Amino acid sequence: MTPPNHKLKARNVLYAVVLACLNVCASQAEQIRVVTEELAPYNMTLNGQLTGMSTEVVQAVLKEVNVDATIQSMPWARAYDLALHDPNVLIYSITRTPEREHLFKWVGTIATSRWYIYSSASHPVSLMDLDDARDWQTATVNEDVGEQYLIGKRFAVGQQLQPSNRYELNYQKLRTGHVDLWISDELNATWLARQAGDDPERTLVRSLRVPELEDSGGFNMAFSAGTADATVALFKKGLKTIRENGTYDAIARKWN
Template structure:
């Protein structure tokens, strides 16, 4: 056997014996997210948050390695819409989004409200009562998409930014009357601002259509390998069955999911 043939045989054997997950370890998969504390956030230059820890645990279980890229939600969302092999989290699973992504599974609870400030409370009996009011939203997030789907208008009613903390600031300085937000995010940002959410924020209207114990998920873009999808689904199920998922939730939220 010639040296060339021997080398080819060795490469073939190596390819057959290396776990298939490592095929995606060389940057062929992208992982994208946004700043949505306490789900996903940058702390000390490193990506953290309980959703991030869950995603990292799934990746460890699957043997797949990839850096997590933090970017504005609209950019992450567009990337996952248009490029194969992109994993996005924490993403709300809605009927409108259902056919746009390939869903791995839920990774975090979410409850959504229209908030106002206790010093300027807004009483709402229904979503219709919010018509004509200025509402802070995040560009392309599920809250904005929900309100757009209900007929609310950009600029005349919805004031969009790229960062959640900007919306809390807009509410504080009276640029808007209402803020549509995930509850955990609203609590975190209010506390980070040195204030007590129970004293500062008013839940003007709950939004049950957006709220669920399984509200936020991890999902892949269309065109992603079925094998990779199955690998991640099994990985998520494994960390839920072996206690890893519950331990992460207890550490961050003080209770199991």
């Protein structure tokens, strides 16, 4: 039985609307800028290519949503500033904290993380709680979550905190005694120690765990606030799909 004319017209209008929405989503997604930092083994440049667990997850999501975007690695403070102020910027690996919650549009978790304040085995520092760290110099990275966390706890840059632009510089500062402590993600700390030819179990001391930085579940993908909700929804769906079809687990096994 042939549907009445008005039903055909309504159906055609619906199809046109859906197609238009999909085209808008694709157009918005194609214009995005993807930024990150050198945070091995999550995101790092090896032999001129950006790789790492988080990078592979982001690349898998981009493929799933059929978006061709170049990922740029830069100092974290610059990437963070771009994501804060420019529209259509996707940033990873970023920790989701209460202070950041309303600054970005969150896609989802792409890697777990554990955070510690480390000291050197050659100069171990015993910390019962965070207040004990106030008597020591701590290495941080400009604008990263470790530095923001300590500033939020009333640690001062230039006094207790000694920032750098690169994580490997902080390991070297700890190793050579230029600082007493270093706040870092565990995988990053052990990776950098091994890259320097050291055994992390012999050179690094976990002086204090920082569980507050782990409450978010780990590192995330997030869009700048000026990004269209439709684009964010598209990437959320893409991340959900690669988790459900086994792609995410395959990437995680490779890097863990």
